[in-house]
Amino acid sequence: MSALKVVSSKLAAEIDKELMGPQIGFTLQQLMELAGFSVAQAVCRQFPLKDKTEAEKGKHVFVIAGPGNNGGDGLVCARHLKLFGYNPIVYYPKRSERTEFYKQLVHQLNFFKVPVLSQDEENWLEYLKPEKTLCIVDAIFGFSYKPPMREPFRSIVEELCKLQDRIPIVSVDVPTGWDVDKGPISQPAINPAVLVSLTVPKPCSTYIREKHTAHYVGGRFIPRDFANKYGFEPFGYESTDQILKL
């Protein structure tokens, strides 16, 4: 793990800015689609449905989406999981008013008949039972989180922490509650079974417990020259894979 390539939160934000700047011209929607698609692939790789009983195949993937772009990745991931034969259900307690785009992602989930719990759903924990839930996708906060955690997320993450030994959690980009550079330095903080780093792992990923947490990189959208400019080598993705297990 010492050879792991990581970039600081500052650099990650710079990479995003340049990818979406006037020279390169990616849109946020494009990158988020690829990011969410990667996370869905990581769920498939880690929790394959092949050889599962019908009851196991019917288990929910419970996606919790936060108010920013990490949450957007979760909404996209849920749609792809449905296409991949999973049974996702989305909890999106604080919906972003930032752009029309987030509303469109919710419309798309409705179109795919993926249940999206109402914002003030009080019984959301009812959907989280080991016998009914394959895994939880933690798309609450990513690299822009700054502690201390505000409500309603503090209470939500505290509940997830109580469940995480019984239901595996897949964290998108940064485990929720972790400082992107320094790791789990404040509470509450999720201890994921799977981490999917996007574009390139952030320094906090060096604090995962290797035996406990499977680590994937996803978000396969940069060429070699661009990676080298930011001080890392591209990851050795195979074939058409959108994820690589590190």
Ligand SMILES: NC(=O)C1=CN([C@@H]2O[C@H](COP(=O)(O)OP(=O)(O)OC[C@H]3O[C@@H](n4cnc5c(N)ncnc54)[C@H](OP(=O)(O)O)[C@@H]3O)[C@@H](O)[C@H]2O)[C@@H](O)CC1
């Ligand atoms: N190239 C890539 O790799 C790509 C990466 N992408 C993804 O984007 C992620 C970064 O997204 P992001 O910048 O929107 O920030 P994110 O972490 O979702 O959080 C911001 C929200 O959280 C809130 N908030 C913050 N602190 C809080 C607190 N203490 N308590 C409560 N709320 C708090 C904050 O609220 P505010 O402070 O603004 O009121 C705001 O609403 C990145 O990790 C990756 O997953 C892709 O989608 C695109 C390609």
Ligand SMILES: [K+]
């Ligand atoms: K997260």
